[in-house]
Amino acid sequence: MSDNRVITSIFEEFQKNLDQEQELRETIRSTCKEIDQLSREVLTVLQVIHNNEPAIPQACQKARDIFEKVRDGYSKLKEAVPDHEYYKYQDHWRFMTQRLCFLISLTIWLEKGILVTHETVAEVLGVSAVEQRLGFHLDIEDYLVGLLQMCSEVSRLAVNSVTRGDYSTPQQISKFVMELNAGFRLLNLKNDHLRKRFDALKYDVKKIEEVVYDLSIRGLLPASGNADAASMSTE
Template sequence: MCDNQLITSIFTEFQKNLDEEQDLREVIRGICKEVDQVSREAVTILQVIHHSEEGIAPACLRVRELFVKTREGYAKLKNAVPSTDFYKYHDHWRFMTQRYCYLVALTIWLEKGILATHETVADVIGISAVEQKEGFHLDVEDYLVGLLQMCTELSRLAVNAVTRGDYARPLQISKFVMELHAGFRLLNLKNDHLRKRFDALKYDVKKIEEVVYDLSIRGLLPKTEAA
Protein backbone atom coordinates (compact mmCIF):
# COMPACT_ATOMS: atom_id res chain seq x y z
CA MET A 1 0.00 0.00 0.00
CA CYS A 2 1.44 3.34 -1.01
CA ASP A 3 1.69 6.27 1.37
CA ASN A 4 -1.31 8.01 -0.17
CA GLN A 5 -3.53 4.97 0.26
CA LEU A 6 -2.28 4.44 3.81
CA ILE A 7 -3.02 8.03 4.81
CA THR A 8 -6.46 7.84 3.20
CA SER A 9 -7.22 4.63 5.07
CA ILE A 10 -6.10 6.07 8.41
CA PHE A 11 -8.11 9.26 8.08
CA THR A 12 -11.17 7.43 6.80
CA GLU A 13 -11.11 5.39 10.00
CA PHE A 14 -10.72 8.62 12.03
CA GLN A 15 -13.78 10.07 10.33
CA LYS A 16 -15.76 6.92 11.04
CA ASN A 17 -14.88 7.17 14.74
CA LEU A 18 -15.77 10.88 14.81
CA ASP A 19 -19.12 10.19 13.17
CA GLU A 20 -19.92 7.44 15.67
CA GLU A 21 -18.99 9.70 18.57
CA GLN A 22 -21.12 12.52 17.20
CA ASP A 23 -24.08 10.18 16.81
CA LEU A 24 -23.66 9.05 20.43
CA ARG A 25 -23.48 12.65 21.63
CA GLU A 26 -26.76 13.37 19.85
CA VAL A 27 -28.37 10.40 21.61
CA ILE A 28 -27.03 11.60 24.97
CA ARG A 29 -28.25 15.16 24.34
CA GLY A 30 -31.72 13.84 23.50
CA ILE A 31 -31.94 11.83 26.73
CA CYS A 32 -30.57 14.70 28.81
CA LYS A 33 -33.11 17.09 27.32
CA GLU A 34 -35.95 14.82 28.46
CA VAL A 35 -34.52 14.28 31.93
CA ASP A 36 -33.67 17.95 32.37
CA GLN A 37 -37.24 18.94 31.52
CA VAL A 38 -38.45 16.85 34.45
CA SER A 39 -36.04 18.66 36.78
CA ARG A 40 -37.34 22.04 35.62
CA GLU A 41 -40.88 20.92 36.36
CA ALA A 42 -39.78 19.85 39.84
CA VAL A 43 -38.12 23.22 40.46
CA THR A 44 -41.37 24.98 39.51
CA ILE A 45 -43.42 22.78 41.84
CA LEU A 46 -41.12 23.43 44.81
CA GLN A 47 -41.45 27.19 44.45
CA VAL A 48 -44.66 26.86 46.47
CA ILE A 49 -42.54 26.48 49.63
CA HIS A 50 -41.91 30.24 49.52
CA HIS A 51 -45.60 31.08 49.54
CA SER A 52 -47.48 28.45 51.52
CA GLU A 53 -46.53 26.27 54.48
CA GLU A 54 -49.55 24.05 53.79
CA GLY A 55 -48.35 23.49 50.22
CA ILE A 56 -44.97 22.02 51.18
CA ALA A 57 -46.05 18.43 51.85
CA PRO A 58 -48.16 18.10 48.66
CA ALA A 59 -45.32 19.63 46.63
CA CYS A 60 -42.85 17.09 48.00
CA LEU A 61 -45.20 14.25 47.07
CA ARG A 62 -45.55 15.55 43.51
CA VAL A 63 -41.79 15.90 43.17
CA ARG A 64 -41.30 12.37 44.48
CA GLU A 65 -43.54 11.17 41.66
CA LEU A 66 -41.36 13.02 39.16
CA PHE A 67 -38.27 11.31 40.55
CA VAL A 68 -39.67 8.04 39.16
CA LYS A 69 -39.34 9.54 35.66
CA THR A 70 -35.87 10.71 36.61
CA ARG A 71 -34.77 7.17 37.42
CA GLU A 72 -36.06 5.99 34.05
CA GLY A 73 -34.16 8.77 32.29
CA TYR A 74 -30.87 8.03 34.05
CA ALA A 75 -31.32 4.34 33.24
CA LYS A 76 -31.47 5.26 29.54
CA LEU A 77 -28.42 7.46 29.95
CA LYS A 78 -26.51 4.72 31.71
CA ASN A 79 -27.28 2.28 28.90
CA ALA A 80 -26.26 4.77 26.22
CA VAL A 81 -22.89 5.77 27.70
CA PRO A 82 -20.03 3.24 27.36
CA SER A 83 -18.89 2.13 30.82
CA THR A 84 -15.34 3.36 30.18
CA ASP A 85 -16.37 6.82 28.92
CA PHE A 86 -18.21 8.34 31.89
CA TYR A 87 -15.97 11.42 32.19
CA LYS A 88 -15.65 11.79 28.43
CA TYR A 89 -19.34 12.70 28.20
CA HIS A 90 -19.88 13.90 31.78
CA ASP A 91 -20.30 17.55 30.77
CA HIS A 92 -23.56 16.68 29.01
CA TRP A 93 -25.32 15.86 32.29
CA ARG A 94 -23.11 17.57 34.91
CA PHE A 95 -25.31 20.64 35.56
CA MET A 96 -28.50 18.64 35.23
CA THR A 97 -27.27 16.18 37.86
CA GLN A 98 -26.24 19.01 40.17
CA ARG A 99 -29.79 20.34 39.92
CA TYR A 100 -31.19 16.93 40.78
CA CYS A 101 -28.88 16.68 43.81
CA TYR A 102 -30.26 20.02 44.95
CA LEU A 103 -33.87 18.92 44.35
CA VAL A 104 -33.50 15.60 46.16
CA ALA A 105 -31.62 17.17 49.08
CA LEU A 106 -34.18 19.97 49.42
CA THR A 107 -37.13 17.57 49.24
CA ILE A 108 -35.70 15.32 51.94
CA TRP A 109 -34.89 18.30 54.16
CA LEU A 110 -38.44 19.63 53.78
CA GLU A 111 -39.85 16.21 54.61
CA LYS A 112 -37.57 15.20 57.48
CA GLY A 113 -35.26 18.11 58.32
CA ILE A 114 -32.13 16.03 57.71
CA LEU A 115 -29.23 15.98 55.26
CA ALA A 116 -29.63 13.66 52.27
CA THR A 117 -26.44 11.63 52.03
CA HIS A 118 -24.52 11.04 48.82
CA GLU A 119 -25.77 7.45 48.81
CA THR A 120 -29.39 8.49 49.34
CA VAL A 121 -29.36 11.02 46.51
CA ALA A 122 -27.78 8.48 44.17
CA ASP A 123 -30.43 5.92 45.11
CA VAL A 124 -33.30 8.35 44.49
CA ILE A 125 -32.13 9.15 40.95
CA GLY A 126 -31.23 5.54 40.30
CA ILE A 127 -27.47 5.49 39.81
CA SER A 128 -24.49 4.15 41.72
CA ALA A 129 -22.98 6.20 44.54
CA VAL A 130 -19.62 4.45 44.28
CA GLU A 131 -17.07 6.07 42.01
CA GLN A 132 -15.63 3.32 39.88
CA LYS A 133 -12.97 3.25 37.21
CA GLU A 134 -15.68 1.98 34.93
CA GLY A 135 -19.37 2.72 35.17
CA PHE A 136 -22.01 5.39 35.57
CA HIS A 137 -22.11 6.96 39.06
CA LEU A 138 -22.93 10.11 41.02
CA ASP A 139 -19.84 12.30 41.02
CA VAL A 140 -19.08 13.61 44.54
CA GLU A 141 -18.48 17.15 43.29
CA ASP A 142 -21.90 17.19 41.60
CA TYR A 143 -23.45 16.13 44.92
CA LEU A 144 -21.61 18.86 46.85
CA VAL A 145 -22.62 21.57 44.37
CA GLY A 146 -26.21 20.40 44.74
CA LEU A 147 -25.98 20.86 48.52
CA LEU A 148 -24.65 24.39 48.06
CA GLN A 149 -27.54 25.20 45.73
CA MET A 150 -29.91 23.91 48.38
CA CYS A 151 -28.38 26.28 50.96
CA THR A 152 -29.07 29.23 48.66
CA GLU A 153 -32.70 28.14 48.36
CA LEU A 154 -32.98 27.71 52.13
CA SER A 155 -31.63 31.21 52.74
CA ARG A 156 -34.40 32.50 50.50
CA LEU A 157 -36.93 30.36 52.37
CA ALA A 158 -35.78 31.82 55.70
CA VAL A 159 -36.72 35.31 54.50
CA ASN A 160 -40.03 34.29 52.97
CA ALA A 161 -41.04 32.23 56.00
CA VAL A 162 -40.87 35.36 58.15
CA THR A 163 -43.11 37.30 55.77
CA ARG A 164 -45.86 34.72 56.29
CA GLY A 165 -45.40 34.69 60.07
CA ASP A 166 -43.43 31.46 60.45
CA TYR A 167 -40.70 32.39 62.93
CA ALA A 168 -39.58 28.85 63.75
CA ARG A 169 -38.51 27.94 60.21
CA PRO A 170 -35.58 30.43 60.02
CA LEU A 171 -34.16 28.98 63.25
CA GLN A 172 -34.39 25.46 61.85
CA ILE A 173 -32.71 26.59 58.64
CA SER A 174 -30.01 28.49 60.53
CA LYS A 175 -29.01 25.45 62.59
CA PHE A 176 -28.93 23.15 59.56
CA VAL A 177 -27.01 25.48 57.24
CA MET A 178 -24.46 26.35 59.94
CA GLU A 179 -23.78 22.65 60.50
CA LEU A 180 -23.44 22.11 56.76
CA HIS A 181 -21.12 25.12 56.50
CA ALA A 182 -18.92 23.63 59.21
CA GLY A 183 -18.80 20.38 57.26
CA PHE A 184 -17.72 22.10 54.07
CA ARG A 185 -14.95 23.89 55.97
CA LEU A 186 -13.39 20.50 56.65
CA LEU A 187 -12.82 20.02 52.92
CA ASN A 188 -9.67 21.16 51.15
CA LEU A 189 -11.42 22.39 48.03
CA LYS A 190 -9.24 22.81 44.96
CA ASN A 191 -11.80 22.56 42.20
CA ASP A 192 -12.41 26.10 40.90
CA HIS A 193 -16.15 25.74 40.29
CA LEU A 194 -16.83 24.02 43.60
CA ARG A 195 -14.62 26.48 45.47
CA LYS A 196 -16.51 29.45 44.03
CA ARG A 197 -19.83 27.88 44.99
CA PHE A 198 -18.56 27.30 48.52
CA ASP A 199 -17.32 30.90 48.79
CA ALA A 200 -20.88 32.03 48.01
CA LEU A 201 -22.16 29.99 50.97
CA LYS A 202 -20.93 32.63 53.44
CA TYR A 203 -23.42 35.09 51.92
CA ASP A 204 -26.25 32.61 52.42
CA VAL A 205 -25.15 32.11 56.03
CA LYS A 206 -24.99 35.87 56.56
CA LYS A 207 -28.50 36.36 55.14
CA ILE A 208 -29.92 33.68 57.45
CA GLU A 209 -28.09 35.11 60.48
CA GLU A 210 -29.54 38.55 59.74
CA VAL A 211 -33.06 37.10 59.64
CA VAL A 212 -32.58 35.33 62.98
CA TYR A 213 -31.00 38.42 64.54
CA ASP A 214 -33.88 40.59 63.38
CA LEU A 215 -36.37 38.17 64.91
CA SER A 216 -34.37 38.21 68.13
CA ILE A 217 -34.27 41.98 68.59
CA ARG A 218 -37.97 42.22 67.76
CA GLY A 219 -38.80 39.57 70.34
CA LEU A 220 -40.36 37.28 67.78
CA LEU A 221 -38.31 34.15 68.46
CA PRO A 222 -40.28 31.14 69.70
CA LYS A 223 -39.98 31.04 73.50
CA THR A 224 -38.06 27.76 73.66
CA GLU A 225 -35.44 29.05 71.23
CA ALA A 226 -35.26 32.47 72.89
CA ALA A 227 -34.60 30.82 76.25
Protein backbone atom coordinates in the same frame (compact mmCIF):
# COMPACT_ATOMS: atom_id res chain seq x y z
CA MET B 1 -2.07 3.59 -6.06
CA SER B 2 -1.41 1.16 -3.29
CA ASP B 3 -0.39 3.93 -0.89
CA ASN B 4 -3.45 5.96 -1.87
CA ARG B 5 -5.74 3.05 -1.12
CA VAL B 6 -4.12 2.57 2.29
CA ILE B 7 -4.47 6.26 3.16
CA THR B 8 -8.08 6.29 1.93
CA SER B 9 -8.86 3.24 4.01
CA ILE B 10 -7.30 4.81 7.10
CA PHE B 11 -9.25 8.04 6.74
CA GLU B 12 -12.48 6.24 5.96
CA GLU B 13 -12.07 4.45 9.29
CA PHE B 14 -11.43 7.81 10.97
CA GLN B 15 -14.64 9.17 9.47
CA LYS B 16 -16.56 6.12 10.63
CA ASN B 17 -15.32 6.65 14.19
CA LEU B 18 -16.16 10.36 14.03
CA ASP B 19 -19.68 9.58 12.82
CA GLN B 20 -20.18 7.08 15.62
CA GLU B 21 -18.88 9.60 18.15
CA GLN B 22 -21.22 12.29 16.85
CA GLU B 23 -24.17 9.90 16.94
CA LEU B 24 -23.40 8.98 20.55
CA ARG B 25 -23.09 12.62 21.57
CA GLU B 26 -26.44 13.38 19.96
CA THR B 27 -28.01 10.52 21.89
CA ILE B 28 -26.51 11.78 25.14
CA ARG B 29 -27.57 15.38 24.42
CA SER B 30 -31.12 14.30 23.62
CA THR B 31 -31.41 12.26 26.83
CA CYS B 32 -29.90 15.05 28.93
CA LYS B 33 -32.35 17.53 27.42
CA GLU B 34 -35.24 15.33 28.54
CA ILE B 35 -33.84 14.96 32.05
CA ASP B 36 -33.07 18.66 32.31
CA GLN B 37 -36.66 19.50 31.41
CA LEU B 38 -37.83 17.22 34.22
CA SER B 39 -35.49 18.96 36.67
CA ARG B 40 -37.04 22.30 35.69
CA GLU B 41 -40.49 20.85 36.36
CA VAL B 42 -39.39 19.83 39.86
CA LEU B 43 -37.94 23.30 40.46
CA THR B 44 -41.27 24.85 39.46
CA VAL B 45 -43.24 22.46 41.65
CA LEU B 46 -41.10 23.22 44.71
CA GLN B 47 -41.45 26.99 44.37
CA VAL B 48 -44.72 26.61 46.28
CA ILE B 49 -42.67 26.35 49.50
CA HIS B 50 -42.13 30.11 49.42
CA ASN B 51 -45.80 31.10 49.53
CA ASN B 52 -48.01 28.16 50.47
CA GLU B 53 -46.79 26.09 53.41
CA PRO B 54 -49.81 23.72 53.55
CA ALA B 55 -49.06 22.62 49.99
CA ILE B 56 -45.48 21.52 50.75
CA PRO B 57 -46.24 17.79 51.36
CA GLN B 58 -48.12 17.55 48.06
CA ALA B 59 -45.31 19.37 46.26
CA CYS B 60 -42.72 16.97 47.68
CA GLN B 61 -44.80 13.97 46.56
CA LYS B 62 -45.16 15.42 43.08
CA ALA B 63 -41.41 16.01 42.99
CA ARG B 64 -40.79 12.39 43.93
CA ASP B 65 -43.09 11.25 41.11
CA ILE B 66 -41.00 13.28 38.66
CA PHE B 67 -37.79 11.86 40.15
CA GLU B 68 -39.00 8.44 39.00
CA LYS B 69 -38.98 9.72 35.42
CA VAL B 70 -35.55 11.26 36.03
CA ARG B 71 -34.34 7.85 37.17
CA ASP B 72 -35.48 6.37 33.85
CA GLY B 73 -33.53 9.08 32.04
CA TYR B 74 -30.33 8.27 33.91
CA SER B 75 -30.90 4.61 33.09
CA LYS B 76 -30.79 5.59 29.40
CA LEU B 77 -27.59 7.55 29.98
CA LYS B 78 -25.95 4.59 31.69
CA GLU B 79 -26.78 2.41 28.71
CA ALA B 80 -25.50 4.97 26.21
CA VAL B 81 -22.18 5.92 27.84
CA PRO B 82 -19.47 3.31 27.16
CA ASP B 83 -17.49 1.79 30.01
CA HIS B 84 -14.37 3.75 30.98
CA GLU B 85 -15.73 6.90 29.27
CA TYR B 86 -17.77 8.57 32.03
CA TYR B 87 -15.47 11.60 32.33
CA LYS B 88 -15.20 11.97 28.56
CA TYR B 89 -18.86 12.90 28.35
CA GLN B 90 -19.48 14.24 31.87
CA ASP B 91 -19.83 17.87 30.77
CA HIS B 92 -23.11 16.94 29.11
CA TRP B 93 -24.82 16.15 32.41
CA ARG B 94 -22.65 17.83 35.07
CA PHE B 95 -24.76 20.96 35.73
CA MET B 96 -28.02 19.09 35.29
CA THR B 97 -26.91 16.55 37.89
CA GLN B 98 -25.88 19.29 40.30
CA ARG B 99 -29.34 20.84 40.01
CA LEU B 100 -30.97 17.48 40.66
CA CYS B 101 -28.77 16.92 43.71
CA PHE B 102 -30.03 20.28 44.98
CA LEU B 103 -33.66 19.40 44.29
CA ILE B 104 -33.43 15.95 45.88
CA SER B 105 -31.68 17.31 48.96
CA LEU B 106 -34.27 20.10 49.26
CA THR B 107 -37.17 17.66 48.91
CA ILE B 108 -35.85 15.35 51.62
CA TRP B 109 -35.07 18.28 53.92
CA LEU B 110 -38.63 19.55 53.50
CA GLU B 111 -39.97 16.09 54.27
CA LYS B 112 -37.71 15.08 57.15
CA GLY B 113 -35.55 18.06 58.10
CA ILE B 114 -32.34 16.09 57.59
CA LEU B 115 -29.27 16.23 55.36
CA VAL B 116 -29.56 13.76 52.51
CA THR B 117 -26.57 11.49 52.05
CA HIS B 118 -24.53 11.05 48.89
CA GLU B 119 -25.72 7.45 48.76
CA THR B 120 -29.40 8.40 48.98
CA VAL B 121 -29.15 10.95 46.18
CA ALA B 122 -27.43 8.36 44.00
CA GLU B 123 -30.19 5.88 44.82
CA VAL B 124 -32.90 8.35 43.79
CA LEU B 125 -31.10 8.92 40.49
CA GLY B 126 -30.57 5.21 40.04
CA VAL B 127 -26.79 5.41 39.72
CA SER B 128 -23.84 4.14 41.72
CA ALA B 129 -22.67 6.19 44.71
CA VAL B 130 -19.14 4.88 44.36
CA GLU B 131 -16.75 6.65 42.03
CA GLN B 132 -15.42 3.87 39.90
CA ARG B 133 -13.56 3.38 36.67
CA LEU B 134 -16.35 1.27 35.28
CA GLY B 135 -19.93 2.44 35.08
CA PHE B 136 -21.99 5.53 35.65
CA HIS B 137 -21.83 7.13 39.13
CA LEU B 138 -22.68 10.26 41.11
CA ASP B 139 -19.59 12.41 41.35
CA ILE B 140 -19.01 13.67 44.91
CA GLU B 141 -18.31 17.19 43.66
CA ASP B 142 -21.74 17.32 41.96
CA TYR B 143 -23.37 16.21 45.21
CA LEU B 144 -21.55 18.90 47.21
CA VAL B 145 -22.44 21.65 44.74
CA GLY B 146 -26.06 20.53 45.00
CA LEU B 147 -25.96 20.95 48.78
CA LEU B 148 -24.57 24.47 48.42
CA GLN B 149 -27.33 25.35 45.97
CA MET B 150 -29.86 24.06 48.49
CA CYS B 151 -28.44 26.42 51.14
CA SER B 152 -29.20 29.38 48.89
CA GLU B 153 -32.76 28.18 48.44
CA VAL B 154 -33.45 27.64 52.14
CA SER B 155 -31.94 31.04 52.98
CA ARG B 156 -34.56 32.51 50.66
CA LEU B 157 -37.16 30.34 52.39
CA ALA B 158 -36.13 31.76 55.76
CA VAL B 159 -36.98 35.27 54.58
CA ASN B 160 -40.26 34.27 52.93
CA SER B 161 -41.32 32.24 55.98
CA VAL B 162 -41.24 35.40 58.11
CA THR B 163 -43.41 37.31 55.64
CA ARG B 164 -46.15 34.73 56.10
CA GLY B 165 -45.84 34.70 59.89
CA ASP B 166 -43.87 31.47 60.25
CA TYR B 167 -41.17 32.18 62.85
CA SER B 168 -40.08 28.62 63.61
CA THR B 169 -38.85 27.65 60.13
CA PRO B 170 -36.05 30.26 60.10
CA GLN B 171 -34.73 28.78 63.36
CA GLN B 172 -34.76 25.30 61.86
CA ILE B 173 -33.02 26.56 58.73
CA SER B 174 -30.43 28.46 60.76
CA LYS B 175 -29.43 25.39 62.77
CA PHE B 176 -29.28 23.20 59.66
CA VAL B 177 -27.22 25.60 57.53
CA MET B 178 -24.82 26.40 60.38
CA GLU B 179 -24.13 22.68 60.85
CA LEU B 180 -23.70 22.20 57.10
CA ASN B 181 -21.35 25.19 56.96
CA ALA B 182 -19.28 23.65 59.74
CA GLY B 183 -19.10 20.41 57.78
CA PHE B 184 -17.88 22.13 54.62
CA ARG B 185 -15.17 23.89 56.63
CA LEU B 186 -13.69 20.49 57.39
CA LEU B 187 -12.96 20.04 53.69
CA ASN B 188 -9.78 21.23 52.03
CA LEU B 189 -11.40 22.51 48.87
CA LYS B 190 -9.02 23.03 45.97
CA ASN B 191 -11.42 22.80 43.05
CA ASP B 192 -12.04 26.33 41.74
CA HIS B 193 -15.76 25.93 40.97
CA LEU B 194 -16.61 24.18 44.22
CA ARG B 195 -14.46 26.58 46.22
CA LYS B 196 -16.16 29.64 44.72
CA ARG B 197 -19.57 28.10 45.38
CA PHE B 198 -18.59 27.43 48.99
CA ASP B 199 -17.38 31.02 49.39
CA ALA B 200 -20.93 32.15 48.54
CA LEU B 201 -22.26 30.11 51.46
CA LYS B 202 -21.13 32.76 53.95
CA TYR B 203 -23.64 35.19 52.42
CA ASP B 204 -26.44 32.64 52.84
CA VAL B 205 -25.40 32.12 56.46
CA LYS B 206 -25.34 35.87 57.07
CA LYS B 207 -28.79 36.33 55.55
CA ILE B 208 -30.27 33.62 57.76
CA GLU B 209 -28.55 34.96 60.88
CA GLU B 210 -29.97 38.41 60.21
CA VAL B 211 -33.48 36.99 59.91
CA VAL B 212 -33.24 35.05 63.17
CA TYR B 213 -31.64 37.95 65.02
CA ASP B 214 -34.33 40.34 63.81
CA LEU B 215 -37.01 37.96 65.04
CA SER B 216 -35.20 37.72 68.36
CA ILE B 217 -34.99 41.44 69.06
CA ARG B 218 -38.66 41.79 68.11
CA GLY B 219 -39.54 39.12 70.67
CA LEU B 220 -41.00 36.76 68.08
CA LEU B 221 -38.89 33.75 69.04
CA PRO B 222 -39.25 31.42 72.02
CA ALA B 223 -36.63 31.70 74.77
CA SER B 224 -34.34 29.08 73.23
CA GLY B 225 -34.47 30.89 69.90
CA ASN B 226 -33.53 34.17 71.57
CA ALA B 227 -30.56 32.52 73.22
CA ASP B 228 -29.37 31.10 69.90
CA ALA B 229 -29.72 34.48 68.19
CA ALA B 230 -27.81 36.20 70.96
CA SER B 231 -25.06 33.61 70.61
CA MET B 232 -24.83 34.32 66.87
CA SER B 233 -24.54 38.05 67.42
CA THR B 234 -21.48 37.59 69.63
CA GLU B 235 -19.61 35.35 67.19
